[in-house]
Each structure stands twice: as structure tokens, then as C-alpha cells.
Amino acid sequence: MQAYIIRRVLALIPTLIFASLIVFITVRLIPGDIIDLMLSSNDIGADKKSREQLEAALGLNQPVVTQYFRWVGAILFEGSLGKSLWQNTPVMEEILHRLPITFELGIMALIVALVVGIPIGVYSAVAQDTIGDYVTRSFAILALALPGFWVGTLVMVFPSIWWGWSPEVKFTPFSQDPLKNLAQMAIPALILGKAFSAVTMRLTRTMMLEVMRQDYIRTALAKGLAPRTTIIRHALRNALIPVVTLVGLQAPVLFGGAVIMEQIFVIPGMGLLLLEAVGQRDYPIITGVFLIVGVAVVFINLLVDLSYGLLDPKVRYR
Amino acid sequence: MGAPLLSVKNLSTEFRTERGTVKAVDDVSFDLAAGETLAIVGESGSGKSITAMSILRLIPQPPGRITSGEVVFDGQDLLKVDESEIRAIRGNRIAMIFQEPMSSLNPSLTVGLQIAEPINLHRKTPWAAAMDKAAELLARVRLPDAKSRVKSYPHQFSGGMRQRAMIAMALACQPQLIIADEPTTALDVTVQAQILALLKEVTRAANSALILITHDLGVVARYADRVCVMYGGRIVEAGPAREIYARPRHPYTIGLMASIPRLDQEAGQRLVPIEGQPPNLAKLPPGCAFAPRCQRAADICRSERPPLVQTTPEHLSACHFHAQLSA
Numbered sequence: 001m002q003a004y005i006i007r008r009v010l011a012l013i014p015t016l017i018f019a020s021l022i023v024f025i026t027v028r029l030i031p032g033d034i035i036d037l038m039l040s041s042n043d044i045g046a047d048k049k050s051r052e053q054l055e056a057a058l059g060l061n062q063p064v065v066t067q068y069f070r071w072v073g074a075i076l077f078e079g080s081l082g083k084s085l086w087q088n089t090p091v092m093e094e095i096l097h098r099l100p101i102t103f104e105l106g107i108m109a110l111i112v113a114l115v116v117g118i119p120i121g122v123y124s125a126v127a128q129d130t131i132g133d134y135v136t137r138s139f140a141i142l143a144l145a146l147p148g149f150w151v152g153t154l155v156m157v158f159p160s161i162w163w164g165w166s167p168e169v170k171f172t173p174f175s176q177d178p179l180k181n182l183a184q185m186a187i188p189a190l191i192l193g194k195a196f197s198a199v200t201m202r203l204t205r206t207m208m209l210e211v212m213r214q215d216y217i218r219t220a221l222a223k224g225l226a227p228r229t230t231i232i233r234h235a236l237r238n239a240l241i242p243v244v245t246l247v248g249l250q251a252p253v254l255f256g257g258a259v260i261m262e263q264i265f266v267i268p269g270m271g272l273l274l275l276e277a278v279g280q281r282d283y284p285i286i287t288g289v290f291l292i293v294g295v296a297v298v299f300i301n302l303l304v305d306l307s308y309g310l311l312d313p314k315v316r317y318r
Numbered sequence: 319m320g321a322p323l324l325s326v327k328n329l330s331t332e333f334r335t336e337r338g339t340v341k342a343v344d345d346v347s348f349d350l351a352a353g354e355t356l357a358i359v360g361e362s363g364s365g366k367s368i369t370a371m372s373i374l375r376l377i378p379q380p381p382g383r384i385t386s387g388e389v390v391f392d393g394q395d396l397l398k399v400d401e402s403e404i405r406a407i408r409g410n411r412i413a414m415i416f417q418e419p420m421s422s423l424n425p426s427l428t429v430g431l432q433i434a435e436p437i438n439l440h441r442k443t444p445w446a447a448a449m450d451k452a453a454e455l456l457a458r459v460r461l462p463d464a465k466s467r468v469k470s471y472p473h474q475f476s477g478g479m480r481q482r483a484m485i486a487m488a489l490a491c492q493p494q495l496i497i498a499d500e501p502t503t504a505l506d507v508t509v510q511a512q513i514l515a516l517l518k519e520v521t522r523a524a525n526s527a528l529i530l531i532t533h534d535l536g537v538v539a540r541y542a543d544r545v546c547v548m549y550g551g552r553i554v555e556a557g558p559a560r561e562i563y564a565r566p567r568h569p570y571t572i573g574l575m576a577s578i579p580r581l582d583q584e585a586g587q588r589l590v591p592i593e594g595q596p597p598n599l600a601k602l603p604p605g606c607a608f609a610p611r612c613q614r615a616a617d618i619c620r621s622e623r624p625p626l627v628q629t630t631p632e633h634l635s636a637c638h639f640h641a642q643l644s645a
Contacts, residue, residue, distance in 0.1 A: 215421040222376055222416075223409035223436045223487070237426045313426060313471040 001309075008302050016294060023290040024068050027283050034085055034281035035060070058085055071287065081291070082284035084277075091288040094273060099292065102269035104174065105192065105261065106254045108185055110247065112193030113200050118243065120197075121204025122231065128209060136201070143198040148191050148257050152264040155187060169266045188261040195257075196250050203246055207239035214238075241311050248304035252297045321393070322349040323527050324373070324495060329387035331365075331372045334380060340599040342368040344551040346387075352494065355518070355528040357542035357559065359535055359574070363596050365551035366531045367417075370497045373529075374412060375404050392494070410440040413488035415517075417500040419480035423472040429456075429483045430468025436490045455486035459516060478509035482516065489520055496521055497529045502537070514541055535574050539563055547571050550597045550607030553626060557633035567635035567643055569612045606638070614639060 035054050055061040059070070074080045081091035124136045160166035167187050174181040211217065212235055220234045221227075259271030266272070270289055277285035308315045331343040343365045350356050358366045371377050373389050375396065389396040391412065396404060408414075413436075416422040423432060433455055434448035443451065449468055456464035459482040472480055481501060488496050498517060502510035518541050521528045530542055538545050538559055545562050547555040547570065555568040566572045576590040594611035603609060609619040618638050626636040637643065 215416060215418050216424040218376060219414075219416060219422045219432075219484075219487075220424070220435075221408070222374060222414040224405045224407070224439055225409075225435070226405060234424050234427070238424070311426065313428075314473050 001306075005302070005306070008305070012295070012298050015298060016291065019294045020072075020287065020291055021068065023287050024071065024283075025064060027278075027281070027286045028064060030278075030281060032281070033060075034058070034283065037281055038086075071284075075291075081288035084285055085282050086280055091284045094285065095270065095288055095292055098268060098270045098273050100174075101171075101267060102255070102258050102262070102271060105185055105189055105258050105267065105269060106251075108182075108189035109193035109196060109254055109257070112190055113196035113250075114243075114247075116193070117197040117200025118204050118240070121201040122208055122236065122239075124201065124205045125208030125212065126227075126231065137205075140198040140201045143194045146194075148195065149260045149264065151191050151194070152188065152261060155191070156264060167265060171266065171268050184265075185267070188265045188267065192254065192257045192261050196254065199250070200243060200246060203243055204239060207242055208235060211235045211239045237311060241308065244304055244307055244311065248301040251300040252293070255293050255297070323352040323354075323392060324350040325388070325390040326369070326373065327388040327390070329369065329372055329389065330385045331368050331377060331382060332385050333382050335600065337600050341551050341602070342382075342599060343372060346548070346551075346553055348546050348553065348556060350495070350527050350529065353522075353525045353527055355521070355530060355541060355543045357530045357532060357538040357545045358548060359532055359538055359545060360548035361533055361596050363599065364548040365599075366533075366548050367499050368551075369548070370414070370499050370529060370531055373497065374408050374414060376408075376414075406440070409436040409493075410491045411493050412495045412497065413491070413493040415481075415484050415488050415496065415498040415501045418504050419477055419484055420472075420504065422484060423480055425472055427471075428468065429470050429472060429475065429480075433468075433483060433487045433490055436487065440491050451490070452486070455489055456483065458489065458520065459483070459486045461486070477505050478513060481505060481509075481513050485513070485517055485520065489524060489526075492524055493526055495527045495529065497531070499531045500533070501530075503533070517541075534578070535571075536578050547574070550602055551599055552607065552636065553634070554608065554636045555634065556626070557630075561630070561633050565633070567629045567633060567640040568608075568637045569614050569643065570608045572643065573611075606636070614643075 035051055035058075038054060052061065059067065062070075071082060074082060079092070081095065083090055084094065120136050120140075124133045127133045156166060168180075168184050172180045172184060208231075212231075217230060217234055220230045225233070255271070258269060259274055261267065262269045262271035263275055270293070273285060274289045276282075277289070326349075327347050329343055329346045330341060333340045333342050346365070346369055348356065358369060360366045368377065368382075372384050373391075373396065375384070377384060384397060387397065391407070396407065399407075423429065430449050430452040433452035434443075434445065437443045437448040437451050438445055441448075453465050453468045456467055461467055461479060461482050467475075472483075475483065484501075488498075496517075501517060502513050505513060514537060517528070517530075530537070532538065542559045545555075545557065545559045546553050547562070547568065549570050555562065555566065555571050557567075562571060563575075566575060570592070573590070573592040577592060579589060592611055597603075597607045597610070603620060605618070605620040605622055606612070606615070606624050609615040612619065616638070622638070624636045624638045626634050627640070629635050629640050635643075
């Protein structure tokens, strides 16, 4: 298993090189570059000379390839992701500061998805073709169909109109007041997790229906086990294997959703950082965020693959 | 013989399908004494498995439904007891062994746990002790290395080993009755004989009765005391195994016997298949279900369903011409 993990981590290297190249080049292709923005915001004349000076100061006058290798060199030899072009602060520091917040939001959304999706999926399968099944399935479709940004905006706007209440916008870090922090994160996490919970519910239902038809379920019932024990001990474990795969596949989707939720609910996570950086064309931050997210997604999928071994005894890592 | 251990009376089970209601089991009756081995023989779709599943009420409902009859086990009608009472009997006093050892064991649980499960459930034995018992049971079904094998998963077992594990599971609570639904069909021929011999041996040792469901008349001859032959959801012939072998009283049984190879036959003799297709249960003819395939069928066979009558006090046949038949 150790050898398996080492090989998987090594396989990460080409993935990351490829991904970082794409990000590194494409952010520089966004129309309206950082020089324009800086010049206009500082009201310096946009003449050719000041452009060139600024480019040289920021190191943007070199060919993209040179810039890329400098960037990679800094990561490898200094563990540095460069500095923000605007604030001149280390990108790594900024990301490490915000990563836990986004991570917390993602984990909470994941918990919402699993805690809501799995039991309802099981119920819906057991109660197949009853009213309860139709109702839960309809809700799942609804949760899937309503876009998170729309629901989030409604939650921000309507309660304040109706009851004069709106979600807290001043962020409280977990370390300062855990309860207040969790309360604040709950609404965005619910919205972020709702589509994921719908997908989880549908998949759990389908898999449960499939598994409940298996011969070993009949064997379990023939032993005298109650339906509840049969479902929990014999069916669920086998039904959950694809749900674990889903978690790995949904990780990047969750990050995409987190960017939006952080923007709507003013949560200073990686998403907000990214969005601001894109607006300001702060290239090192954009590439840094994508690199870290890429590494995280790959590692989450490694964890997912390793967890198969816990669920399915047939899986061996070689 | 006192009161039988199991008495199935006029059992009928229907399935609702897209093409109408199918009578999978139609008015089936038989008795089974304690310690006795009864074989239920028939081709696929004859209702033999459904009969067995109906005894323990394991028919998926819907689409299945037991429409009438009694299943009296040790003085109790299993079709009338409530859900918790039938669960207390399943795996405890009546155990089942299924056809597919590959898929009848849960792939994600250890074999030991699956054998220990009924012991823990019915005997309230703590898991650790139940697992020790599981190892003992695996040794009793002569699984080599039984002690370490309790921690194995089904995919680490061969088909024959899995069926041994299934037998161990069935024996777990020393049931009075074991129902084995084609226990060897999915196994290699060489393993089949071993498993059947083992099954017979362990049931005899435990003084359990055995219902052996099979399509193989050859199996019946060696292991069963009595035989019920089913066709089209009904019992067409029943009696002591020896008697049925020596003097079959139904053309279907005679056909079955002609279609299996026998050692006492002269070499080079052809096997005689039964012509035609098994009956469509949704569209059974008004008369004898076997009539369309029967060489001896007369007009009465196509219009009137033959009742199951005694040809001798122990031997029953549902053929209008049972008196004229001899193999």
C-alpha cells in the first residue's frame, strides 16, 4: 500500500506541470492586463515608457516561458508561490491563511450532502414507488435544479426585506468564536451542499435498489435478520462504494461553488481571494490558488481511492 | 408416523406480471417427517424454488403473493404468524441454502461473520463467541484451515468452499429443517457429489430434516427418502424415492428418467430428451399441463386436469393413465 501511495504521488507531478502551464498561460491571456489596471488606478500617464518601467519592475517583461520557470524554481527551491503584484505580500502566506476557511466550508457542505443524501436515498429505495419516494425524489430534482448563486442571493435579500434579518457579513474566524463561526458558515454550507446531497441521494437510491436485489440480501433475510439490520449491515456498505467515488468527483465542483458562496456571503476564503485576484489580474495569486486547489483535488481523490479498501475487501493496492 | 414436522397443505403462490397473474405454485401439498429427506424435482419454472421460498415467506411481495394454503411447521401455521415470529424461525429452526454460492454470500463481510450472524441473532451469543462457533462449523463442513478462514472474504473462496460455508451457516442454529435450493447446480461436477454427501452427512448427524430442491433425478436417487415431482406449478407425482425409481407413474417422470444417463445402461444408448418447451405458466392449458409434450396424451388430457390420486397408499400420481404406465 505504501508503494501504491508513493506511485500515486509521483503520478501527481505530470498532472500538476500540465495544469500549472495551462493556468499560467491562460491568466495572461485575459484581456486587459495588470499594467493597464495599475496605470489607470494610480493615474500615471499610460505612455510607453511608464508601461515598460512597470513591466520590468513586476518581472512581466520577460517571455512567458522564462516567467514560468522562475515561478516553478521559486516553488521548488524556496517553497514560495511568489508575491502578490498589488500588495507585495507572499502568495503562500495569503493562501495558507484562507485555505482553512474554504476547507471548512467544503467539509461542512460535504457533511450536509452525506448526512442528508444517504439516509434519504436509503429511505427512497426502501419505499420505492410510494408517495414518500416520489416526494423525496422531486425534492432532489428541485435541489439540483435551483442554482446555488440564486438561492444564496435570495437568502441574503428576502429575509432582510421581510424580517429585517440578514446573514452576518462580518466574518468571525473559527479560532475566535467557534459557535458563531459555525452558525455563520451553516447557511452557505447548506446551499453549497444541497445539489451535492441531491446527487448523493439519487445515487444512493439507485445503488440500494440494485443491491437489495442481490442474492446475499435474500440470504440475510433467510437468516432471520430484520429488514433494518439487513439494510444497514448487508446492503448499505455495498451500495456506498460508488457514493465514495462521487465524493472525489465532486471535490472540484465544491470548490467552484465555494468561490460563489464566499462572494455572496462575504467569507474571506480562497474563493474570494481568487475572485479578487482575477478582477485585479494578480497573476501569482491566481496561479497559486489553482495550484493549491489542484493538489488538494488530487489528494482528495487519492484518499477516495484508498478508502475503497475499507469498503470493498476485493480492492488491493499494488 | 406421528404428526409430521412440516405439513404443506394446498399452497398456492401467484406472481403478478405484465402478462397477467401467474400461478407459480398451484395447490401443492406434502408432508415431511423429522429427520427425513424430501426431494422436490422439476425443471426451471416448475415452481419448486417458489414452493421453498413460500415456506419461509421469502417471496418478494409484491409482485408475489401466497394466495392460499397452510404451512404447518411443528404445529404452527407459518403463513399466519406475524413478521417477528417468522423471523425467529428463519435461520434458527428452518435454514435455507441457496443455489448460487457466488452471489449468496455478502462480498464485503467476512465469511465468519456471516456464519456467526444467526448465532448472534437467535442464540444471543456475543460476537466473539459466535465467531469461535463459526470456526467450529467451518471445521465441521471440512473446510481446511477453518480457524484462519473465518476472517476470509467470500472472493477468497472457491465455489465449493463457499457452498460449504453456506452449509455451515445453515447448520449454525441446529435447525430442525434445512431447505437446500439447488445447492450444487452452480458447482463443478466433481464438487457436486462432495457437497451433496456432506449435506446429507451433516443433516443426518444433526437429525435435521432436509428438503432438497433439484432438477437432477440422479441426485434424488442417492440422497432422498421421498420425492415430489413438480411440473407447471403442481405436484404431478410423489412417493418414496425407491418406488418412483422402480415404478414411475407419470409420463413426465418417465421422461426425466430417460433423459439422464445411467451407469446400468448399455454403452452407446441414446438419451431421450423430453420434446417441447416447459409450459408458460401464464397460459396453462385447461387439462394436464404436460399434455402438449406427452406422447401418451389423449383427448381427456387436453380437457380435464388429472387429480393427484393414490396409485398405492404411498405413491401419488396426477395422470389420467397412471394405471397403464410402467417404465
